[in-house]
Amino acid sequence: MRIVQITDLHVGREGEDTFGVDVRANFLKVLNAVRQKQPHYLVLSGDLCYRDGDTKIYEWIYEQMELLDIPYDIISGNHDDPVMMAAVFGRSHLLKEEELYFVKEFNGRPVLFLDTTKGVVSEQQQRWLRGRLQDFNEEALVFMHHPPLEAGVPFMDSRHALRNRSEVQAIFLAHPFNVNIFTGHYHVEKVIRKKNIVVHITPSCYFQIGQESEEFQVDHYRIGLREITWDNGVMMNSVHYFNGETNR
């Protein structure tokens, strides 16, 4: 099966200045690449909105997804509102106490989707996650917005990391198989492994963040998507970049 992940769209309100970047044009450009790739599934892994959850922004993104006509799932990032998002995308039935986390089957394989909107994996979600992992007698595939491992990106690790990452790591480490996790949030491309946990961070559709500095620094304005194939026990993934639409 082939999955495309796109992340950190940061779409603003109509006409809003998003720091000199045309985030809507960027998103459409990446979607166009998805259209050509025709994956089996598409995942939008959070931060769909520029600052805060906004029904009109979600409606615009929903319209683009309807035109694309490829099965997709969405998760919420720290710049989203999972309840608002679920309502617009017709997924309110998946909400549990205002959080949007769920399991889906992709080609007969379970895939987990977590909600880290508040910068943590909540207690009730941790209980759910332990239970779901026990159901799998195989490698796990997880999408979540925040990476659950530190990533060597000082600005993000020190100010914007998942706060209860050690608790979340303990849950994944207890799984007797590999746990393959795909995230966004950091606006970098990176792979981090700790024992059986492998975290792939996918670059943003907005801009990428410098990996050297404690202070916020833009690295570059190219934008990306990740393509994951998983067949016969072999997982491969690659990141594809495009020029971003920016006057910067």
Ligand SMILES: [Fe+2]
């Ligand atoms: Fe984020």
